[in-house]
Amino acid sequence: MMNKSFYRIIIILIVTLVAMWVVPAIVKKATSTPQRYPFVYYSSIIEEFCYREVEGKKTTLRDATGKQYSAAEFDSILPMMYYRQLSSEGKMPDSIRGEEVTMPLIRQKSFTFRYNSNETSAPNLGLYVMYESLPKRLNLETPDDVFRMKERIEFIDVTSNKVNREKSDLFAQELEKKGYVFPAQWSQGILTIRKPYDEGYFTLDADGKLFHMKMVNNRPFIRNTKVSDSIDVAYFTMQAVTDKRFYGFLFDTEGSIYILEAPSYNLLKLDIPAIDIRNDEVMIMANMFFWTVNVIKPDGRYSYALQNDNLRRVDDSFIAANRDNWAKVSQWLFPASITLQERNTKYIRPQLHIASWQTFILNTILALLYLFLMKRRRERVPGSLWVLLTGIPGLIALLIVPQKE
Structure with a gap:
């Protein structure tokens, strides 16, 4: 009898842990949406952040003040980005900000850098x-x-x-x-x-x-x-x-x-x-005048414009991250969840994530339902406590694993 009870407890524990991984993963797949930010580059002409936003088939080109531009106008205020296009059209200026600019010099002073955690x-x-x-x-x-x-x-x-x-x-x-x-x-x-x-x-x-x-x-x-x-x-x-x-x-x-x-x-x-x-990601787009530095954090994207010579900040902006449905749902459904990899990496590294106190509202409801609907009296209290602690994954385990005869 003791052996059967012990083995059942072990099986319930294993099924609960598996459910802590599988169920949140399925819900996240169904509710999560990828975070997208508009392209941003600091203009050496108007000294403002300039954005390219794409929504469906519509592309909006604007600066930080909200002023919108045509494609040709956008090229002209970002010569360090679109110098090839401007040069092919004969519109590339000979000097910018009092300095002579040439194609070889632009290429020599420009680079892109990415850092991922x-x-x-x-x-x-x-x-x-x-x-x-x-x-x-x-x-x-x-x-x-x-x-x-x-x-x-x-x-x-x-x-x-x-x-x-x-x-x-x-x-x-x-x-x-x-x-x-x-x-x-x-x-x-x-x-x-x-x-x-x-x-x-x-x-x-x-x-x-x-x-x-x-x-x-x-x-x-x-x-x-x-x-x-x-x-x-x-x-x-x-x-x-x-x-x-x-x-x-x-x-x-x-x-x-x-x-x-x-x-x-x-x-x-x-x-x-x-x-x-x-945890953070960094992207740098540098030219001979300014560096555009983007830092992506969980709460949004921070953009900084730095002078090329001394890397001092001249401007900054922030775009808040969209809080997707997964973030809203997870804080209510799962008191704990397991992931097999860290954010921003493809390598296997199991992690346990503890959610907020709101999950225990649903856990309490599920535990009470289990307490009143469970036929076997001796399993009501321990089973209800297990559901109160583990929530939906624990309830799934109790329903899947056969009860003792």
Whole structure:
């Protein structure tokens, strides 16, 4: 008798947990709507945010004041975005804001950067490619080895799968000579060969110091950036900008964003509020005059216009997120739910989400119904308490799992 009761309790628990995943997922699929924001870009002509909104087949082009534009007019106030179109029509100005503009200069000073929170949570294979940063020919060449960097640095021949001790020791000795402390926390670089130039990797040692590591003329180039003297480094992502102004974007543990200037390793902070690097998304569209920075948070999209030279803020705007039906429904239906992946990542990572107190209103109603409709007296109270605690998933489990005879 005890064994049957025990097994039934275990089965009810398992079915409840499965229902906490399946039922909310189905309801979310039916009620949730994707969040869409209008395209935004800061104009170097009118010094306003400009928006392109698409609803069905209708496209609205407007600025922050609400003034609407034709397609040709919109191109003219955003020459840094539509310079190819303007140039083809012979309408591209020779100078903007008192500075001469040319097609090569615009391309050199423009870039796009995206940061998604899954970058910090994605699994890392731990194998990297060390390119020659000063190649004899113009194009980078893929080496015959890869390296891993944890307890120490090791170069592995991809053909024989053997460690190249000589090269490994050469880099390890140079790292330790410059003060690098193993094991490495992480190493970040651009692994692909499809980049305009190579700057190797930036690696965070066990003491939280950020080092620049690359290979020049088959010799290790190691530098302590010293940025850890002023901030606590959380994450770095490299950006191969055409003008080589900076190495990439640096995030500290408080969520502030910086560029790491080249070749000085000076930090220049973006004049925007701190972000949540585990949940927020960032997109930057930069040109020779302004950077348009979009930060997407759960409550909406924050847009900032920064001056290109000093990254000081000149304007900002906010568009609130639409609260979809899932957000409204979930706070009433499910006291707890389980998801198999985090927001903004495709990787499996089960999480338990606890809802607000409103769910217990429905839970109480369901528990009372179960208490009065349940035929077996001995199961009324424990079953009702289980429904009160777990809500719809718990009720489903009690209805599915056969009762004791």
